[in-house]
Amino acid sequence: xxxxxxxxxxxxxxxxxxxxxxxxxxxxxxxxxxxxxxxxxxxxxxxxxxxxxxxxxxxxxxxxxxxxxxxxxxxxxxxxxxxxxxxxxxxxxxxxxxxxxxxxxxxxxxxxxxxxxxxxxxxxxxxxxxxxxxxx
Amino acid sequence: xxxxxxxxxxxxxxxxxxxxxxxxxxxxxxxxxxxxxxxxxxxxxxxxxxxxxxxxxxxxxxxxxxxxxxxxxxxxxxxxxxxxxxxxxxxxxxxxxxxxxxxxxxxxxxxxxxxxxxxxxxxxxxxxxxxxxxxxxxxxxxxxxxxxxxxxxxxxxxxxxxxxxxxxxxxxxxxxxxxxxxxxxxxxxxxxxxxxxxxxxxxxxxxxxxxxxxxxxxxxxxxxxxxxxxxxxxxxxxxxxxxxxxxxxxxxxxxxxxxxxxxxxxxxxxxxxxxxxxxxxxxxxxxxxxxxxxxxxxxxxxxxxxxxxxxxxxxxxxxxxxxxxxxxxxxxxxxxxxxxxxxxxxxxxxxxxxxxxxxxxxxxxxxxxxxxxxxxxxxx
Numbered sequence: 001x002x003x004x005x006x007x008x009x010x011x012x013x014x015x016x017x018x019x020x021x022x023x024x025x026x027x028x029x030x031x032x033x034x035x036x037x038x039x040x041x042x043x044x045x046x047x048x049x050x051x052x053x054x055x056x057x058x059x060x061x062x063x064x065x066x067x068x069x070x071x072x073x074x075x076x077x078x079x080x081x082x083x084x085x086x087x088x089x090x091x092x093x094x095x096x097x098x099x100x101x102x103x104x105x106x107x108x109x110x111x112x113x114x115x116x117x118x119x120x121x122x123x124x125x126x127x128x129x130x131x132x133x134x135x136x
Numbered sequence: 137x138x139x140x141x142x143x144x145x146x147x148x149x150x151x152x153x154x155x156x157x158x159x160x161x162x163x164x165x166x167x168x169x170x171x172x173x174x175x176x177x178x179x180x181x182x183x184x185x186x187x188x189x190x191x192x193x194x195x196x197x198x199x200x201x202x203x204x205x206x207x208x209x210x211x212x213x214x215x216x217x218x219x220x221x222x223x224x225x226x227x228x229x230x231x232x233x234x235x236x237x238x239x240x241x242x243x244x245x246x247x248x249x250x251x252x253x254x255x256x257x258x259x260x261x262x263x264x265x266x267x268x269x270x271x272x273x274x275x276x277x278x279x280x281x282x283x284x285x286x287x288x289x290x291x292x293x294x295x296x297x298x299x300x301x302x303x304x305x306x307x308x309x310x311x312x313x314x315x316x317x318x319x320x321x322x323x324x325x326x327x328x329x330x331x332x333x334x335x336x337x338x339x340x341x342x343x344x345x346x347x348x349x350x351x352x353x354x355x356x357x358x359x360x361x362x363x364x365x366x367x368x369x370x371x372x373x374x375x376x377x378x379x380x381x382x383x384x385x386x387x388x389x390x391x392x393x394x395x396x397x398x399x400x401x402x403x404x405x406x407x408x409x410x411x412x413x414x415x416x417x418x419x420x421x422x423x424x425x426x427x428x429x430x431x432x433x434x435x436x437x438x439x440x441x442x443x444x445x446x447x448x449x450x451x452x453x454x455x456x457x458x459x460x461x462x463x464x465x466x467x468x469x470x471x472x473x474x475x476x477x478x479x480x481x482x483x484x485x486x487x488x489x490x491x492x493x494x495x496x497x498x499x500x501x502x503x504x505x506x507x508x509x510x511x512x513x514x515x516x
Contacts, residue, residue, distance in 0.1 A: 007256075009264035041265045041381070067284035067385055070332035075272035081332075084271050086280060086380045096266045096380040106332060111287050128268055 002122050006077030009126060015042045017056055022127040025119040027059040029091055040093035061117030063087040063131055066094055070104055083109055087131055101132040140402055141516060143226040144357035144364035147177030147350030148478040151242065154464055155314050157344035161250035163192055163200050165242025169348035169471075170201060173238070177350055177360050184350070186234035188225055190217035191243050191252055191468055207234035213374060214501025215415060215468040218349070219394075219508025222474065223370035225351050235352060241471035242346030253467070262378050271379075274417060275339050276331045278503040281385035282420050283333060288386050288435075291423065293333060295438035297324035299419040300337050300461050302447045307458025309448070309487035314341050315462045338419035340465035347471035349478070354516070365481040368494070369402025369511040371395060379503040388500070390507035391428035395498055398509035399429070402494075406431055410492035411480045412452055413473040415499045416459040422446070425498050426454075429509070453489045456480065470499035474510065481514040 011019045018041075021028035031038045032046045033053045045052045068085035071078070083104045088094045100118055102108050114134035119127050149172035151157065151165055160168060166189060174181065186207030189197045194210045209224050211217050218241055225237035244251050256263045271277045285291060298321055307313035319337060327337040357364035373393035376382055383389050399406075414425035426437035431452065440446070446454035457463040457476040464472055477497040479485035495512045 006270070007263070007267040008258060009268050010257075010259040011264065012259050015261075015264055041261050041378075067280055067282070069276055069279050069283075069334065071270065071272065071276050072329040072331060073272070075270050075276075078270040078272075082270060084269055084276055084280065084331075086385075094380055096269045096271070096378075098269050111283060122268070126268075 002120060002128070003077040004123065006122060008122060014044055018042050019126060021058070022119055022129060025127070027061055027117055027129050028056050029059045029089070029093065030054050030056050038091045038093055040095060060090045062090040062134070063115045063117070065099065065109060065111055065113045065115055067111065068109055070106070087115055095129070098130050099132065100130050138227050138230050138370070138401070140368045141354055141366040141513070143229050143351055143367045144354045145349050145367070145478055146352055146357050146360040146362055146364060147173040147179065147348070148475055149173040149176045150347040150472070150475055151345045154312055154345040155343045156246055157244070158247045158249070160244070160344070162242055162244045162252060163196055163250060165244060165344065165346040166192055166197055166240040167200055167242070169242055169346040170238055170240050173348035173350050177362050179236070179350065184236055184238045186225060186228060186237035188221035188237060189240045190221070191241065197240060205234070207237060213506035215417065215470040216499025216501040216506055216508040217468065218471045218474055219497065219499040219510050220372045222349065222351065222367065222510050223372055223508065226367050226370060229351060229353055235356070237351045238348060239351070240346065240348040241466070241468055243466035243468055244344050245342050245465070245467040246344045266378055266380055274503060275334060277379045278418050279331055279334045279420070280379050281382060281504070284385035285420065286333070290435060291438040293325060294321050295442050296333070296338065296419050297321045298442050299416070299422055300324050302441055302444070303416065303455050303459045303461045305448055306456050306487055307462035310458050310463060311486060313458040313463045314343065315458070334418060340417045340460035340469065343464045343466050345464050345466045345472070347475045349474060363482045363514065364516070365478050366513050366516065367510060368404065368513045369398040369400065371397030371401070371509040372507065374506040375504065377502060377505050382504050386434065387428055388424055388504045388507065390504065391425060391498070391500070394507035394509040395429035398511050399496070402511035404494060404511065408494050409452065409496050411456065411477065411489045411495040412446070412454040413477050413495070413497040414454060415469055415473055416455055416461050417465065417469065417500065419461065421500060422454060429496070429498060448487065456485060456487045456489065470508070473497050473499060477510070477512050481512050
């Protein structure tokens with residue numbers, strides 16, 4: 001159960017599908033239908049080209065640990081020490097997240113370790129894409 | 137196209153006090169810097185016909201000073217906003233939009249009196265896709281790419297700690313620096329953990345203070361009592377407001393535009409640079425800056441600093457005021473880096489680099505979000 005004091009995202013028309021997907025336990029990404037390029041965070045066109053020929057698709061939920069810090073001090077909704085991580089999704093984009101089911105130490109948090117998605121409810125409307133060390 | 141040496145800095149000053157200034161609000165710190173810079177070059181408030189500032193709206197500043205300017209720049213992209221203000225002001229004077237531009241910074245970063253620092257909007261992309269995971273201020277965001285850099289480039293914890301050690305050596309020569317006592321790599325690595333791998337001595341200060349610059353044409357600059365500091369080249373860019381979306385965790389795309397653009401406009405090579413300022417909000421910034429501006433090859437900056445190239449007596453004196461790590465850091469430090477470049481070019485710096493003729497001043501804004509670079513010279 002996540003601490004309800006955690007900062008809560010406020011979806012916008014351009015990101016609502018992402019949060020609706022998370023509510024169903026699905027991590028939704030967008031890609032350029034012409035080139036196959038996957039991008040994140042959500043927007044209704046391809047950054048850098050402006051093409052609107054895009055589609056939303058369900059990501060695999062597989063990722064690797066790309067980089068992180070371990071915050072030693074308390075923050076609203078968090079108990080230290082806790083890692084603020086960036087993961088690289090199998091599809092290419094990177095996103096900020098937290099790593100759960102894992103000690104929050106440099107020894108346990110090894111760069112490039114495989115991770116898997118854990119959709120985690122924050123409240124009735126928001127489910128956050130957290131990650132844990134991949135099993136098997 | 138703005139030509140090298142077309143525009144000069146004629147007035148430059150910091151706030152009278154520095155560090156803890158409980159008797160001044162945010163806007164008064166702007167004004168204190170402005171009045172000191174005007175005094176520095178013998179101008180009156182009414183001589184200013186262009187203004188630029190960040191951290192306060194230029195409307196607030198104009199009203200507070202009592203002027204109605206012809207040129208206004210409120211570019212607010214973090215701590216390098218002032219480098220970008222210098223760039224825009226130089227272009228504006230060159231284009232005839234105005235003649236005399238005042239650029240100010242003031243920030244009650246420590247006392248927080250009248251400070252303008254809005255909380256992140258939960259509907260912004262950062263509010264939706266970063267804030268829910270617990271980043272809490274720059275020490276937990278600016279630092280996120282560093283473990284990746286260390287793995288890919290082989291930078292050691294000792295080399296990262298050493299950045300703070302070398303800058304403390306410069307600070308020791310500066311009476312206005314907040315921290316002046318020598319420190320060792322061991323001291324840094326044993327200091328209080330903030331956000332692994334960063335410890336307190338690898339993070340900037342949080343202070344009150346400000347600074348101001350006054351620019352005019354090189355032609356008019358001859359008539360001022362101060363030694364003109366000429367603008368040779370300028371550059372600016374932005375990349376992303378989200379540290380997680382920085383394209384390359386080992387290099388800043390904004391740095392790679394701003395730095396080389398300024399160097400090219402100045403028509404100089406790296407060997408021509410006598411003095412360097414690289415905005416050091418955290419210990420890794422000088423490493424990224426040295427590499428992205430081409431002073432070192434990728435992965436070599438940690439060893440370059442370790443070999444004392446940027447230390448007192450080294451071939452590339454860097455962050456000679458002690459930097460954000462030891463001198464001062466109000467929140468938007470870029471103005472203080474510019475002030476030190478101007479002092480070095482005037483020959484008035486506490487740790488003066490003898491015979492320095494070219495200074496490169498490189499700033500960062502946000503968390504690798506923005507960048508601005510100015511190349512100065514004291515040769516007409």
